[in-house]
Amino acid sequence: MKIIIYGSKYGTTEQYAQELSKKTGIKSEEYTNVHDINQYETIIYLGALYAGNVLGMKKTLNKIEDCSNKKIIIATVGLADPNDKENTDGIRENIKRQLSNDIFNHVSIYFLRGGIDYSLLNFKHKTMMKFVYNKSKKLKEEEKTAEVKAILETYGKKVDYIDFNSLNPIIDEI
Numbered sequence: 001m002k003i004i005i006y007g008s009k010y011g012t013t014e015q016y017a018q019e020l021s022k023k024t025g026i027k028s029e030e031y032t033n034v035h036d037i038n039q040y041e042t043i044i045y046l047g048a049l050y051a052g053n054v055l056g057m058k059k060t061l062n063k064i065e066d067c068s069n070k071k072i073i074i075a076t077v078g079l080a081d082p083n084d085k086e087n088t089d090g091i092r093e094n095i096k097r098q099l100s101n102d103i104f105n106h107v108s109i110y111f112l113r114g115g116i117d118y119s120l121l122n123f124k125h126k127t128m129m130k131f132v133y134n135k136s137k138k139l140k141e142e143e144k145t146a147e148v149k150a151i152l153e154t155y156g157k158k159v160d161y162i163d164f165n166s167l168n169p170i171i172d173e174i
């Protein structure tokens with residue numbers, strides 16, 4: 001059995017999960033609704049990035065008891081440019097820290113770009129972004145990472161970088 005699992009706070013990752021589900025015929029479920037992950041042979045986990053962490057991933061995937069016969073795909077959804085190697089290397093490192101070695105060595109990882117609508121952010125997230133924005137503004141050009149650039153470009157706005165074509169390599173792998 002195959003499943004698409006997603007962790008999404010404001011809906012962009014959920015949109016990717018629903019599109020992937022439509023294109024592959026595999027059912028999608030929010031991570032909070034998945035109670036027995038071990039019954040699935042193919043697991044595609046789509047998670048939004050929040051301060052480098054993939055929402056719900058650690059909690060969900062570390063419940064896998066034996067991954068040797070499973071196909072596991074992780075796709076992150078963030079604002080920073082997925083074509084920036086420093087950015088994707090950083091995400092990969094964070095994923096490595098959050099998963100057991102067995103699982104990490106077994107997964108394929110993809111990087112998708114989401115979006116943000118500041119008018120929808122909760123108080124905690126607005127405050128966090130304001131803090132990061134104020135710090136980012138002061139950086140010199142050469143100090144600005146892809147993440148910093150994304151925050152400076154989008155701060156206070158509504159932006160949508162969702163590109164369903166970026167799901168194609170994942171569909172090919174499934």
Ligand SMILES: Cc1cc2nc3c(=O)[nH]c(=O)nc-3n(C[C@H](O)[C@H](O)[C@H](O)COP(=O)(O)O)c2cc1C
Pocket residue numbers: 007008009010011012013014048049050051052053077078079080113114115116121125128129147
């Ligand atoms: C508090 C906060 C922290 C974030 N941290 C990151 C991050 O570390 N890297 C990144 O690329 N995007 C980051 N983002 C952007 C989100 O990953 C992006 O908006 C994503 O599309 C959200 O997915 P969702 O709509 O499914 O919740 C952050 C956004 C907020 C509000």
